Amino acid sequence: MTTARDIMTPDAECIGANESALLAAHKMAELGVGALPICGADERLKGVLTDRDIVVKVLAADKDPAEIKAGELAQGEAVTIGADDDASEILRTMSEHKVRRLPVIDGHTLVGMVAQADVARALPDPAVGDLVEALSVG
Template identity: 60%
Template sequence: MTTARDVMTPGAECVRTEHTAADAARQMTERGVGALPICGKDDKIKGVVTDRDLVVKVLGHGRDPGSFPAGDLNQQEAVTAGADDSVDQVLSTMTAHQVRRLPVIDRERLVGMVAVADLARALPDAKIGELVDVLSTD
């Protein structure tokens, strides 16, 4: 069975809730990624911030990214995948929550990120087609 750990990109880093949106943007730029998990002082994942979130929720509303807290970009509930979840479980979670990226945790510790592209390399075309269809629906 192929697991999240098998297909994830390892070494993901969090932006902290007390950091700013500007910090998140810099971190994304430095790492060459479009999303970062948001972690609290307890090191638990609180959500994920995307480059689109920064544009729409911060810049689009005229907010100052240098003072806007990254923690305010959290979702209601952090959606994650377990490192030992099957890729089918990961696909199901992404489809159910309509997300393109998932933090991967092992005993509540961040170990990587899974993106649609990671699944596209690991799953048959039909399953990926279903996910892309769900993500493309408004």
């Protein structure tokens, strides 16, 4: 059984909820990623910030990325996957919530991220095709 822990990118770096969208953009560029988990002062996951969030909610809205805090851009409760959840649960969760990236947690601790590309590399073609189709609709 393939689990989230097997296919995740480990050691995901957080952006602090009180850190700026500008710092988040720099961190994304430095790490070569399109999303960062948002963590609060309590080290708990508050959400996920994507490069698209920065473009649409900050830049296109004529807001100053140095002034907007990452935590202000978090939408509701973060959709996550447990480290020991199997691949079918990853597919179900991504499809149901129409997300391309999932923070992987072990208890309340962030241990990694699973992206659509990770799933594509790890699972058989038909399952990946179903996921891509589910995420592409609407």
